[in-house]
Amino acid sequence: MIRIDSVTKRYPDGTVAVDRLSLEIPDRSITVLVGPSGCGKTTTLRMINRMVEPSEGTILLDGKDITQQPVNTLRRSMGYVIQNAGLFQHRTIVDNIATVPRMLGWGKEKARARARELMERVGLDATLAKRYPYQLSGGQQQRVGVARALAADPPVLLMDEPFSAVDPVVRKGLQEELLRIQDELGKTIVFVTHDIDEAVKIGTMVAVMRTGGKLAQFAPPAELLSHPADEFVEDFLGADRGIRRLSFFPSAGLQLLTAPIVAIDSTAEQITARDTAGAPYLLVTDLEGRPLGWGEPDRLTAGDIRAEHLLSHGRPFVAGTDSLRAALDCAVLSPTGWAVAVDAEGRAAGVVSQQTIAEAIRSAHAEGRETDRAARATQVTKAVG
């Protein structure tokens, strides 16, 4: 565990970048430092690998003061990833990744083999190994940065806005990749960002810092969204905090209706005979049970059940796995106002109206029943993998 114990950093020009900060960074999880520009996130991160020395206070790694060991030994036990990757432009990708193992005295071949293994782990094609950094896209470079930091298998990973220089789509991919890698490797990660969405998405714990280097709140993301400590944190979380909080409520408890689901080979009689529970539309599925679209009951009973006459059912949510946010999103986007739930194989599991989702949200709020981080992390892994 990394323990930051009332640490203050005063730069020579008098700027107080970090002010009596105390944090307990749990092992094998992602702790995010988030806050507005200039609030001392980078300074805090760099004090952990001693690129910046604290003016006051101590930092303990597994109970031992980090100043007790030689500084370069400490640094080699901590991977470091920065914005724009900071790759060595004069070295090939594989040699970039092999840097720390080589410094630790590994043979050239062993280090390169390790580098290739890591390229695969972070999702880089093996054909990129002999290229130089200028021949890679920003997102690829960032992956190299992550691979390089992981090369010597350090227990700690420090990441300073690693994904802020890439476009949103690539960023989302990198975030999911990081969660997947973290699931496999279980590093102690300290992650700096100024993007609260990113913090909420990947953090096990989130430390919100305010200008002047003070800690505003240190809590799991769900708690941050439900109980912001003060107005500053609330403002920082942004306007749609309520909606975002829904991603921490499971959709498992939603009452799904199966009555309004009909297969495409159903006869008019079968449909008329069915009690459709008052649903204004019926969901038509193919013979395997996969949703095809919504049909009006009148047309369907008139025998007009061709797939091209159906209304789009939008993107369904996965029953149980996806959050209430995903369910609500489906319902809001659906032309009928009803969301379609599918099982893991993509077969229709049921349909649910906006009203039902709204009730579920109300009762979830009342119970304060957010899923915990670990459960979410595995969900993400499933969704990605």
Place this chain on the structure above:
Amino acid sequence: MSGFFDIPSDLQHSWLGLIGLHLREALLPVLFGLVCALPLAQLCVRFRWLYPPVLWVTTVLYAIPSLAFFVVLIDYTGQTELTVMIPLGVYSLVVLVPAIVDGVRSVPQETLAAATAMGFGPVRRYVQVQLPIAVPAIIAGLRIAVVSSVSLVSVGTLIGNQGALGNLLADAMFYHRPELAVNSVVTTAVLAIVLDALLVGLRVLLTPWMPSGARRKPKAATARPEPATLALEDAVK
């Protein structure tokens, strides 16, 4: 009728011999300049306050005309090759220090931070990260130093005939053989061009990591007047 390549015997060298002599007089000072400039530049990068005074001194030195330099030195080193090579070494130093400093400083902050974070000490960082990335800038500086050095050697003809190929200029007048002057100018120019091309080749060889389309324009090249032309004028005077 003596030919283009028949060198008067008073020069005690064949044409090829003169070329060898010329190369030695031109390149040894550049080598000396490089060896001094590397640590000096590193000091200037580490201690920022050192760079402005160093830059000032080197600029002033560069402004001294080569002839004035020779005249002062003759009192100490006599009419020898050394008298020619010392100013050339100083000029090289003057060109190379800013070239190396600029090159080393052009290494991105992120790259340096990454190196430090990976546990590079200052020396390892200079040798393994900063210098290799500064290679294009250093070679740009070397190109200027080498070309100007090659042309300036000719001025040495005024210092007891220590001008190698430049000595042909004096002989051209003395023996009324204008083709010797042409030989001198053309050979010097070709020598400079060939050396320059070799340096460009070396750069390409050392920097496979540079985008080939957008090779950075060497900064130092624009910072100084075109020394080759100046020196040639100087030499013909």
